[in-house]
Amino acid sequence: xxxxxxLCCLLLPGLLLAxxxxxxxxxxxxxxxxxxxxxxxxxxxxxIKEAINNGIVITFVMQAKLFKxxxxxxxxxxxxxxxxxxxxxxxxxxxYQLTHRGSDEKQSFVTLEQxxxxxxxxxxxxxxxxxxxxxxxxxxxxxxxALPSTMQLPTVFDQDWNLNSDWQRTAxxxxxxxxx
Amino acid sequence: MKQLRPLLLNKNLPIMALLITLLTALYLLARAIQGAxxxxxxxxxxxxxxxxxxxxxxxxxxxxxxxxYLKRKDKEPGIQLTTRMVLMFTGLSLPxxxxxxxxxxxxxxxxVDSWFDVRTxxxxxxxxxxxxxxxxxxTLAHLNEARSMVTELSEVPVLNQAIYLxxxxxxxxxxxxxxxxxxxxxxxxxxxxxxxxxxPTLPQNTFNEVSNNxxxxxVEPAGATGLQIRVVLPIFNNTASVGSRxxxxxxxxxxxxxxxxxxxxxxxxxxxDKQTYQRQQLKSTFNIILTIVLLxxxxxxxxxxxxxxxxxxxxxxxLSEATKDITEGKFSKVIPVDxxxxxxxxxxxxxxxxxxxxxxxxxxxxAQSDAENQRAYLxxxxxxxxxxxxxxDQDLLIRLSNEAxxxxxxxxxxxxxxxxxxxxxxxxxTLQPLIELIKQKVTDKTNYWQQEVLIAEDSLRRILLxxxxxxxxxxxxxxxxxxxxxxxxxxxxxxRDAAWSEVARRLAHEVKNPLTPIQLxxxxxxxxxxxxxxxxxxxxxxRATQTIVSQVENLKTLVNAFSDYAKPPELKKELGGLNxxxxxxxxxxxxxxxxxxxxxxxxxxxxxxxxxxxxMTQLLTNLIKNAQESVDEGDVRIAISTRTDHNQLQLNIxxxxxxxxxxxxxxxxxxxxxxKQGGSGLGLxxxxxxxxxxxxxxxxxxxxxxARISIHLPLA
Numbered sequence: 001x002x003x004x005x006x007l008c009c010l011l012l013p014g015l016l017l018a019x020x021x022x023x024x025x026x027x028x029x030x031x032x033x034x035x036x037x038x039x040x041x042x043x044x045x046x047x048i049k050e051a052i053n054n055g056i057v058i059t060f061v062m063q064a065k066l067f068k069x070x071x072x073x074x075x076x077x078x079x080x081x082x083x084x085x086x087x088x089x090x091x092x093x094x095x096y097q098l099t100h101r102g103s104d105e106k107q108s109f110v111t112l113e114q115x116x117x118x119x120x121x122x123x124x125x126x127x128x129x130x131x132x133x134x135x136x137x138x139x140x141x142x143x144x145x146a147l148p149s150t151m152q153l154p155t156v157f158d159q160d161w162n163l164n165s166d167w168q169r170t171a172x173x174x175x176x177x178x179x180x
Numbered sequence: 181m182k183q184l185r186p187l188l189l190n191k192n193l194p195i196m197a198l199l200i201t202l203l204t205a206l207y208l209l210a211r212a213i214q215g216a217x218x219x220x221x222x223x224x225x226x227x228x229x230x231x232x233x234x235x236x237x238x239x240x241x242x243x244x245x246x247x248x249y250l251k252r253k254d255k256e257p258g259i260q261l262t263t264r265m266v267l268m269f270t271g272l273s274l275p276x277x278x279x280x281x282x283x284x285x286x287x288x289x290x291x292v293d294s295w296f297d298v299r300t301x302x303x304x305x306x307x308x309x310x311x312x313x314x315x316x317x318x319t320l321a322h323l324n325e326a327r328s329m330v331t332e333l334s335e336v337p338v339l340n341q342a343i344y345l346x347x348x349x350x351x352x353x354x355x356x357x358x359x360x361x362x363x364x365x366x367x368x369x370x371x372x373x374x375x376x377x378x379x380p381t382l383p384q385n386t387f388n389e390v391s392n393n394x395x396x397x398x399v400e401p402a403g404a405t406g407l408q409i410r411v412v413l414p415i416f417n418n419t420a421s422v423g424s425r426x427x428x429x430x431x432x433x434x435x436x437x438x439x440x441x442x443x444x445x446x447x448x449x450x451x452x453d454k455q456t457y458q459r460q461q462l463k464s465t466f467n468i469i470l471t472i473v474l475l476x477x478x479x480x481x482x483x484x485x486x487x488x489x490x491x492x493x494x495x496x497x498x499l500s501e502a503t504k505d506i507t508e509g510k511f512s513k514v515i516p517v518d519x520x521x522x523x524x525x526x527x528x529x530x531x532x533x534x535x536x537x538x539x540x541x542x543x544x545x546x547a548q549s550d551a552e553n554q555r556a557y558l559x560x561x562x563x564x565x566x567x568x569x570x571x572x573d574q575d576l577l578i579r580l581s582n583e584a585x586x587x588x589x590x591x592x593x594x595x596x597x598x599x600x601x602x603x604x605x606x607x608x609x610t611l612q613p614l615i616e617l618i619k620q621k622v623t624d625k626t627n628y629w630q631q632e633v634l635i636a637e638d639s640l641r642r643i644l645l646x647x648x649x650x651x652x653x654x655x656x657x658x659x660x661x662x663x664x665x666x667x668x669x670x671x672x673x674x675x676r677d678a679a680w681s682e683v684a685r686r687l688a689h690e691v692k693n694p695l696t697p698i699q700l701x702x703x704x705x706x707x708x709x710x711x712x713x714x715x716x717x718x719x720x721x722x723r724a725t726q727t728i729v730s731q732v733e734n735l736k737t738l739v740n741a742f743s744d745y746a747k748p749p750e751l752k753k754e755l756g757g758l759n760x761x762x763x764x765x766x767x768x769x770x771x772x773x774x775x776x777x778x779x780x781x782x783x784x785x786x787x788x789x790x791x792x793x794x795x796m797t798q799l800l801t802n803l804i805k806n807a808q809e810s811v812d813e814g815d816v817r818i819a820i821s822t823r824t825d826h827n828q829l830q831l832n833i834x835x836x837x838x839x840x841x842x843x844x845x846x847x848x849x850x851x852x853x854x855x856k857q858g859g860s861g862l863g864l865x866x867x868x869x870x871x872x873x874x875x876x877x878x879x880x881x882x883x884x885x886x887a888r889i890s891i892h893l894p895l896a
Binding site: 050051090091106107108110118145148149151156 | 220315443451
């Protein structure tokens with residue numbers, strides 16, 4: 001009994017912490033478009049869940065930047081795109097709604113996990129100007145500045161609210177026959 | 181560190197940074213109030229700017245404290261007052277701000293808590309439960325309705341299902357009925373409002389659910405704020421294969437009268453729930469902001485305290501510095517008057533006072549300069565006096581003395597000023613009679629007195645003529661006494677010499693005249709009566725006349741000696757040395773008195789002097805004769821030496837005789853001072869006269885064996 005309690009105490013903080021881990025970035029190249037689909041394994045903390053269940057709208061941002069590598073200097077940014085998602089909970093319907101702010105597309109989910117999984121899988125970036133691009137950098141983060149102002153200060157240094165994957169660099173696969 | 185000190189204590193740099201930060205915060209605030217979303221976005225930066233302002237203010241205060249510490253270390257004028265005022269101002273400003281802070285914190289906490297109460301919470305929960313129950317009922321009803329539709333559709337051939345869908349829609353409460361294929365693609369759809377027809381979608385997650393033979397019936401958000409009930413059921417068509425399974429989706433609206441109520445309940449519930457959830461964060465945020473406001477207020481108050489203290493203390497510091505300047509004798513400093521308050525009046529008064537002090541000081545300085553000049557003049561005059569002058573006050577402290585005093589009293593160069601009169605006796609105990617006399621006269625308050633004092637210093641006896649005069653208190657504060665003294669020894673000696681010369685001249689004149697008649701009468705008497713008397717009487721006559729003649733000759737010699745002393749022949753000085761004269765006389769004496777041993781030590785080359793050789797021969801003869809006659813028994817040893825000393829020739833004649841009697845050694849050069857039987861007592865007197873005629877000095881002293889005569893003659 002005591003051992004399991006101790007184990008819970010040791011593991012609980014780790015389980016509760018928010019985490020956005022980059023898994024992979026799918027890329028699909030057509031004649032005119034480059035489709036980038038970054039996958040993030042998202043673990044949100046109980047505090048974030050509690051906030052959502054209490055009607056707080058949480059904004060997640062997925063960002064992708066195309067770069068051209070430059071020797072001995074900073075890489076040249078070719079293009080940048082942002083997908084912003086808002087998650088809200090409806091008490092009457094007891095469902096979670098995911099809204100894509102760009103398209104205003106709404107989808108409802110019974111569980112938050114389903115919503116997060118859907119958000120991770122379905123998030124896609126379309127780049128048209130990608131010819132010279134050598135790599136893509138993606139990241140996922142919880143937009144704290146979109147939180148109500150009363151919540152911003154207490155969450156500044158709160159690790160439970162620090163859902164940030166940092167920039168993940170993925171080299172773009174060159175089309176067959178292209179010069180390396 | 182010293183190079184960094186101006187940078188560390190630079191006051192403008194942090195103030196500039198603070199102003200920039202506050203202006204940035206103001207700009208952010210102006211942008212933030214343009215909209216709620218904008219406010220949310222800028223809020224955290226606004227807060228960051230405030231925190232930065234607090235940090236800069238803290239740095240400024242630390243800088244001021246360091247400045248205060250360094251100034252206190254340097255003991256800068258006015259810094260103690262600045263410290264006290266800073267502490268006082270800070271102490272005065274802190275309590276109200278802290279009280280206000282505590283009050284505001286408490287008020288906010290209580291006010292925020294008052295927004296929420298259990299009853300409202302419960303009522304809203306009950307309302308939402310009621311809403312849920314209602315919606316569940318609606319959902320169940322629509323599910324059953326959909327089931328009936330599916331039953332009907334299952335009996336309709338697949339190709340006719342699209343047509344049959346319109347009939348079902350007409351008989352149902354659904355807004356839209358759609359049939360989807362087994363791949364989730366829309367097969368057919370019927371909408372209650374064909375004008376606003378939007379092809380309904382089957383969400384992927386819903387399809388995933390129903391594709392597992394499960395019914396889907398849920399309330400879900402519709403549009404921006406609306407609700408709808410989505411029911412999705414598989415259509416089990418008897419004629420269709422499993423792979424071609426279809427799905428019916430019905431979208432049922434919530435009755436309008438209930439929907440608005442339900443949405444209102446949900447909205448209020450969400451708002452309340454959100455506020456309840458944010459209650460603690462709201463309090464934390466308020467507390468953080470209030471803390472920031474408190475810190476900014478306190479730090480600004482402290483900064484203001486520093487500024488005010490420095491401004492208030494600045495004129496006092498200037499006054500302090502100016503006072504220090506005045507104590508150092510700098511009266512020219514004028515403090516600028518910046519204000520017309522009490523401090524301004526004080527500074528004006530100070531400037532007026534320093535101006536008056538400057539004028540008075542200039543006058544005093546001039547008077548002091550005059551007094552110094554007078555004193556220097558007096559000292560100059562006194563230093564040129566040959567008489568010694570001492571001024572003493574009533575406490576017998578010496579206030580004034582001149583150089584002659586030191587020379588006459590043989591005191592060396594010890595300063596006598598502000599020393600007791602006894603100090604003189606302490607330095608030279610032979611002056612005790614003089615000091616006793618002065619003290620007695622001062623005690624007696626004798627107005628004017630004059631007295632000779634005999635000072636006996638080893639082999640030297642000196643006579644001081646001392647004159648004193650009392651200075652009344654009206655003339656000098658505290659009164660005093662002035663004593664003037666002269667060394668009368670030389671004058672007395674000269675007077676004695678003159679007296680002896682007169683005595684000798686008269687004696688020679690009075691005695692010499694009757695001697696020749698006496699001698700002639702005795703010779704005539706011998707010639708007349710010689711051979712005419714009896715043999716016995718003749719013999720008596722011969723002896724008597726010879727005695728008379730010989731004694732007359734002796735008297736003549738004596739009288740001539742007196743005559744020479746009284747009136748010496750005119751000197752015939754010529755340039756020459758003493759060595760030859762000494763050698764000649766020594767040779768003569770060696771021939772005539774072989775028993776005398778001469779030891780000569782004469783300087784070579786011999787120095788040249790202006791001398792009368794005849795008189796100098798007489799001098800040497802007299803001295804050698806005296807030396808020879810001083811030896812009572814045994815060998816006669818006479819040492820004669822010459823050497824130069826301070827532009828003078830020193831001649832020493834030393835014998836091994838009995839020396840001078842102690843009682844006459846001080847008067848040995850005076851006539852008739854002799855220890856020899858039959859001596860005239862004029863030998864050394866004539867020697868001294870010859871020395872003085874040549875501008876020299878002579879001294880006599882006894883040695884352990886014998887005596888020495890030292891003569892100093894000026895070189896040519």
